[in-house]
Amino acid sequence: MKTPLLIAALFFTGFTFAQEKKSDSVKTKNIEGVTLTKQVFKKQSDRFVYDVAASPVAKGNTTFDILKQTPLLSSTDDKTLKIAGKNNALIYINGRKSNMDAESLVQFLKNTPAENIQKIEVITVPGSEFQVESSDGIINIVLKKKMSDGTSGNMRMSNSQYKFNSSQASFSVNYRKDKLGVNANLSGGENIEAQEFMLKNGDSGVRNESIGPVRDPNKNLGGYLNIDYQLNDNSNLALSWNTWANKSYGSTIELFNTLHLYNNDGSLNKTEYSLSKNLENARSYNNSVNLNYELKTDTLGSKLNVNAAYLNYKRFQNSANNTFLSDINQSNLGVIKNIMQETPQIINNFSGTADYIQKYKNDFTVSVGGNYNKTKTDNNTQYESIDYTTNPDFTESKPNHFVYDENIFGFYLTLEKKFSDKFSGKIGSRYEITKSIGTSDNALTPELQRIERNYNNVLPYLSLNYAINENHNISYAFSSRMRRPSFWELNPVKNIITQDNYTQNNPFVKASSTYNQELTYMFKSSYFVILNHSYFKDVITQIPLQREIVRNGVTYKQLAYIRTNFGDKQEMSAMLGINKSFFKQYLTTNFNIGVQHNVNNGTLNTDPTTGQIFDTYNNQSKSTSLVIQTNNTLRLDKNKSWFLGVNYFYVDQQQIELGLLKNLMSLDLSIKKVWNEWTFALNVTDVLRTNVVEIEDYQDNGNYNYVKNDQFRRGGTFSITYNFGNQKVKKVRDIESASDAIKSRTR
Template sequence: MGGFGKKKEAIKGFIAGELIDSITKQPVAYATIVLKKEGSDKEVNGVLSEDNGKFRLSDIPADKYDMYISFLGYDEKVIQVETTPAKPDLNVDPIFLKPANYVLDQVEITDQRALTEIKVDKLVFNAEQDASISGGDATEVLRKVPLLSVDYDGNVSLRGSQNLRILINGKPSGMFSSNVADALKMIPADEIKQVEVITTPSAKYDAEGAGGIINIITKKKTADGYSGSVSASVGNRQNNATASLNGAKGRFGVNANGSVFYSNPADAINTFKRVDTINSLQRVLEQNGTTNNTRLGFRGTAGMFYDFNAYNSLNTSFSTRGFSFNSDGTLDGSLTDPIFNNGYNFTRTSGGVNGRSGYDWSTDYKKTFEEKDREFTLAFQLSGDQNDADNNILQTYTNGIFPTRDELIYNDGDNLETTFQADYVHPFANAMKLEVGAKTVLRNIDSDYTYSIKNNGSYQIDQARSNAFNYNQNVVAGYASLTFLIKKFSVIAGVRYERTSIAGDFEEGQETVKPDPYQNILPNLIISRSLKNFQTLKLSYNQRIQRPSLIYINPFQNSVDSLNIQVGNPTLTPEIVHQVDLSYNTFIKGFGIFSSLYYKYTEDIIQQLLAINANGVGFNTFENVGINNSVGLNIFATKNVNAFTLRGGFNLGTFNYSSKLAEVAVTNPKGYEYNVNFGGTVNLPKDFKIDFFGFFRSPRFTIQGKQPNFSIYGLGIKKEFPKIKASLGIRVIEPFNEYKYFNSNQSGNGFNLESSFGIPFRSVGVSFDYRFGNLKFKERKTSIKNNDLLQGGDGQQQGGGATGGGN
């Protein structure tokens, strides 16, 4: 009689399975799986798929269910499942998800993902799907990526910070050790497949890149057989051509690609006015001129892989690049000085030949095991970058108050980096994973400065002003990161340790720079939670640092403009950044929404400061100026409506500066910055496609000044010819603005400066692309990711090179 009259307890079990991309046959991570009663909208349970595409729904009562699987960029899928009291546990067959809007044409499969994909740990922009970037460069691609902001010079920022680390195919490149804006112009847009934006990197990433990490993925492929492509673009501003060839047989494969680019000569218009006060009297410096600029460059890569067996493989790649930026300028200037003979007038002509070249060689050995997801990697990388800035200056004075200035200034910089890295991944039960690794980066940076002045008809080197500076920076690091689940929460917890030693030596006559080594322990925590109706909530905290690179420490003066001199500061210390981020993602009724609320606290901010001496000469240098508190909000959304895809978003962030330098007044103590972007894609009949975009960014503020706002819009049209595997496109940028002008100002103790910079902006280009081969491609990437230098911005040179121009 024991159980008589008692309600029988329901039998519960689990439903488990695996999600696979139907095109690439790769696992689909972080997709949303929601279980509903059959024929009902009532949700029973939900979960996200793991890194390996697997999922498990627990504590499921025996019944019939509809299981909804969705992820941005894939068609939603619904399957019917049933568990019974006799068989409460169910392992479903692999579930294949179809990318949205794919095309099947005989044996060719074209995967057309959504232009923007929102993933748990990053945002992905699929550049190859955008017709409006064809014929451009990487700068134009990044301008269209949500969350990023790119100014007129090509300097990239994320959430108001330019302290970013840019990777190529998941690895660093010496090309970014110098001027980042110029480096991005070396990468044709047609070579870029995707751009990944990582706002909260885990401990396995280098601690550098306080603002975040940008990973540019190129169309590097290998295949069983051979394939290739050629493309070219011509326009009134930019011209480029690219070619690639890929081949593989069994366990061995090779690939190579190359590109050349040329920017048509263009005139930039410069105006400059600085007013300062000395002994209660005003002194005014004015300069107005025009500079003609041209760019020419190339980039090439080659790589190969060999799989010894199912568990051991070797991957190696080599890339080389070259870039020249030539400028010739003329300006008229005047200095009104009530103390020094009421001032003087002058005319200056200048010519600059700025050359950059470099290479990256990386080799990885990977060992995998029978146990899934367990692997060990050894990696080596050697990167070299050379930056040569040669300038000649001829300056004459109309009233003869000074002799004619006829000078040659050479500042050449070499950057050599050697990296060794080891990583190990060990999986455990219940989706737990441990990642550990160690790394060392050895940097040697040389800056050679030669100053020559014309005397008696020939140039003679001024030994007193010529010198060389050798800078060594060695970083040793180790990390541990653990990924695990707590009920419906996914957690990544880690810590990274880095020790940095620095030494700088002058070749002649000056004091050695040797700060004490510093070490950092940098924690990281990410907690994500799947909610009802395809929603995800994520909370994260990380601490990162930003080391100064050579543009900030180069001790030699850039005196092309003798009244506005730039010089680095070898005694700078790194920035320290604490960031808390709360993000919310959802995909509902055709809308994909990404939103993030964040707080950043930055110590020892590095900014450029201006001071005027008694002779009216302005010295621009870098200092650890103080602290910034920032609160920000990012929102981005996409919507598909039949053949239309619309997207848009905005970023809003505050700043609150406090200076630790008593002699530096804070001109802009607090305020806000924002940017807005929008765009869309229209897929038309007969294989036509239209892409359009627009972007606006408010002025950016520093402790002393305001940098100009920026806006851009454009349109691209592409026609595909599937039978011959070719496409023809046209792109138009700013058709109603031949020139655009950018105004900035700077003020401090006793001075105020206003400047304007105008450049040609209207751009029209035509592009053609031809592909051959019909193969299944694979991706192979190195394991090295050096994310540890504050990169140059605002159009300035690193690597010891002085900026040329007509100022």
Template sequence: MMKNLTCMIIFSCLLSYVAYAQEKQGVIRGFVMDSVTKKPIEYMTIALKKENTVLKSVIVEATGEFNFKEISSGKYVVTAIAVGYAPKNFPVEITASAKDINLGRIFIVGQSNDLKEVSVTADRPIIKQESDRIIYDIQADPEAKIMTALDMMRKVPLLSLDAEDNIQLKGSGNFKILINGKPSGMIARSPKDVLRSMPASSIQKIEVITTPPAKYDSEGLAGIINIITTKKIDNGYNGSLNLRHQGPVGGPSIGTYFTVKQNKLGITGYGGTGFYSSPNVFSETNRTTTGEDPTQLSNIGSRKFDNNFRYGGAEISYEIDTLNLITAELNPYSGYNNSSNDQRISLTGNQQNSSYDIIGKNKYRWSGFDATVNYQLGFKSDKSRLLTFSYKYTDNSNPQDNALTFMNRQNFLEPDYKQHNESKSREQTLQLDYVHPVKKVNIEGGIKGILRDNNSNYEYLVQDQGTGGFNVDPERTNKFDNNQDVIGFYNSYALNLDKWSFKAGVRAEGTFVKANFTSAGTNVNSDYFNIIPTLSMSHKFKDMSNMNFGFTQRIERPGIENLNPFVDRSVPNFESTGNPNLEAVVSNNFELTYSRFKKGNINIGVNYNYANNTIQSISIYNEADQITRSTFENIGKNKALTSNININFPITPKWNISMNGNFGYTWLEGTINGKITQNEGVTGYGYVNTGYKFANTWKANASFSYSAPWVQLQGSSSSNYYMSLSGSKEIIKDKLTLSAGINNPFTKYRYFTRTTEGANFVQTMKYQNYNRNFNASLNWKFGKLKDAIKKNQRSINNDDVKSSSKSGT
């Protein structure tokens, strides 16, 4: 099957022009005019549709003229659409006797109110540029029916995935992810685990907010990723069901969403579960040290894991009347990751040599619950004025267990041991938002309070050689309590003119931290205050292009993993710990972007970011006990200059190609053990995709991506590439779709390498992952919807805490 699929893709690329040429026959032409001024309407979009499918779209000339050439016989609909005008449709038919259709002058009626966004079904652009963000329309991408949400991240401008499938924004892992504009406990722990389980078909669009407005919390140095799920709350009912399987790495998954609307009550629900498992793969760590007693450490073994994630959500909306709206949201989630490691470790040097085998069993579990209630009040004098009250409650736990057994010991006396970590977090948020438009200026303001209570209980249990039981080692056990309260105020202004639009605002945040580390005997009381400005502007040109500029500051607050002084000794000769004295970091970000939308679209941008006193992960080798210790310090000075480009171009009505990438240079500097350490290097990511639509409801896609090495203060990682071939078939039009694909067909494994260097050591970690895998999915849409229901326009967005980079895989 996959061989046939590959042949189909190659065949379509080679013969698409020939097939297209065989259909060339008639011409459809006309002029569009303003019904009042009787003048041509420049840059209006004209779409040619057949059976609700867009075949071609053109932008009219300065004279108002448009034409579609070489059109095959059949019945069509010509649609004219532009912001500020009512859409207009014209049925036409090309026959053997009527090949030249001239619609003459078409008078278009203007609308009294400007439309914020006008679209034609099935011909909306995949990418849209606004002054402070780039929007990727997932539903306009045919591959959404087969890919997971994580797969789609490779296609979104400014986003990429590294060799471990970690998401990066402009080459940085420091960002925030929101679901429908709100933080989600289920995605905060490890985004890739959730997004692997979520079908892309359940997502409407992804927003990459590079200059977040003042209403957003200031956390996330690189910006914000906002995932908008498909939730059409309309009269009637609608839904979808997606079944997917991937192997040999991966497993089955299922995702669903539904909407029900009856009069003033609307309910949306979504959920899913997925498995992601891997057979045994190779791993290796080598460390070479210098000094008076040089050593060589070798750690060779294998690892395997199985991962499950379960997520769900429900939104209930009740419209009391035209001015009063109540909504509630519930989001439960849970999951686990079980992994096992078999390793052979040997340490050689001038003194005593040692070696031993390790069997490691690791179990990560997580569960939680989010609940939000919103009340929105409108005003009779101006329905654009809105006052919103919101309350959010979050509760989650993340227990972790590690068990290590040593065998075949040679000069190694460490007993078997276990580690248990019981961590919990509770959070309450109160928020008030007010929106007040004054002519062409939209004014927003608000106040927000967050109360956080984090605690964890780390236990280190050592085996008693006499009884075989395990006893708690108090010196390696830690109880941790962390209370963090944040209060924020914001005020922002948006001005929209004919050619210019401006957004400016300021956010003031006070943070109050109180932490108690029981076993370490450490108390941390840290209060700080930040004022965060933001500015973005956009200018529209006559050729359907625009230029955008943005500036903002962002904050990185240390999270619980960064602060906790508990020492993780799960692997001998290596220790890692947090630092309770870490401080918040402020970064400065400037960006300039040019976009043009005509037959296709192009986005080109340049970004410069700098920050001082950044939090860096550092590793230091101690020759006395032969241990490498890793922790976090506020020592970094970061600078990055990055360019990015995105092109989406329809070669023919059936054949499309898109390219997405960024290229930049990063400078890092920090002081480690009194010595200045510097590193710099090229960063980059490139992605190309091509898709072809066959006449008989078959679709085929092919894509390729490449990621340059990741630059770190003390080293770098290896580069990686990704290739995908896929195809789909609509069994029942717009209802049932069968899809299948293969990733990386030419290489079974890929190898990831990360090198860390210090004053007296070089350490290299290398491990193997399955590279080639197959997937198949079945997507079913059901139900019918009618008219829309109101939803809250403001809600809670807690994006102010540094997310964990840890993952079960």
């Protein structure tokens, strides 16, 4: 559901963080590995390298499967990839960021044979030349070279059974002839995302409880087209277009609300019941075009790369929220309040990048470049409500047209030097200028009519790598980054959950700053220790605020989830891991165990958008958590045609911005059969049904808040993949879209 899904967006601040931690033990950083005559895992300067071509688990797998097998890389939902300690994992292909949207990218990875991959590079602390935010990491997939001309492709069909059944299909084709390469994909599917919520809040005098399901039906259709033409031996021109459409009509939230009122002595005074029903219709369209030119300037690898891109994103959404009087049997006894909302969003972005890399014979490299992004978002929100308990003949109308213009200029310089076979280093810095103006034609307060922001940031970077000998390697990296708010976070719209619960976005949210440090030690290409420290300033998150309100002479407890900058936090982790093959490569295992320490420091009692005063919310707490994750692949026969997968993660309870996130774990199983050009796979996730989110918080002032979210992660997926044509066809040169950083902020 696309409404701030019942707080779903909220604790995903924490839950995503938790998933980082689970995947923290698994993610991509790269370590070293399998005991073969050739190193499968190794450390190179500012990145970790996994040699897929030399791995015993590559055959018969897809690219997505191999990524999940890479140490410190994981997927807890079979849709997204996480890198240890990172907010997000950006996918690069042959050194260029993929310009596909998230859905298309997943299908691309799931339909690309692992045999086409040479290696996977994991950059946990990206250098100044990379446009990343916060503590994002990069996964660079390097495809094999020297492949012959011809046509190849694959078809994939899958069916999943979780709470509801879903299906998906895709078709991909690659063509290369001499200087021309074409790569295309078409995929689509439909599913119903199901969730169950239990929400509780209040104090000693008032207790609210809301329980009920969320049903979000989705139909998706999208694809991409990439054309690459080699102008001559030194230059290439490429054009990329990708599109994705989503239709989600009939999304529902149905909550049964119970209100308990207590006397001063603690005895129950009164109980009230109500029903909240929300019906939402939404559709979205995402189209982007990117033009790339690459020029090689010498034989050492020096080159110029220029990109220009245009992105158009449209989302149309309307919802009807009704509150009904009810009884203990959940009967509908008449409407109390009706709220109608339209919350559309249109984003137009033009962006460009230019990068030049100069290499010298003495192993010295200079990189310089810049980028420009111009974005305009248009949010014409309509809001109407009728309160049948006070004035059923009066319709309250609160329209608001919010327009946001943003211009970002970025420049960087990076110097890299290999001083010897053992020691190398890299130093650089980015300088970013951000200018933005947000205007509102019907603002709640005068301060919201025009919000202007101008700020500059210097973002330094340093990495050092020392190979003590062939068995021992140590490296250190430091970076500073910004995290800009998503465009939807800035739109000052209120989304109604129940009569007394809502979420509030905030146009005053400013960019947060992140400072990352990482120390890594590796032994014999199989064992590793990673120490990490991240400091976040002005954290962007959603905070639960409560206050007493009086309605018809009765005191209620209102709960609002406010989007804002909430203090600072620190994350510290120590991780020990192993990646190794046993029993003549019949068993390949990744095992990671670590400790995560969180320090939260934030306080809030005012909604920055409306100025309303709430009870003070404090989160000045610490927690230490255990994290375990293991991925195992067992080859069942000599012919390498049957494979069994056993994956498990455990995340101990930890303190996040919303309170105490209770422990999470999941056991996933898979079996795969490779038969000629066919691959049959069955994946079962969350076998023990233990991957359920629970957050609990107690405040010193007596306020209590509890969230339980069950996303029905236990289920299975059966897939059939058929590869056809010349499987040695060279893939089209994938180009980084200059608008990728902007697209990520639309989601």
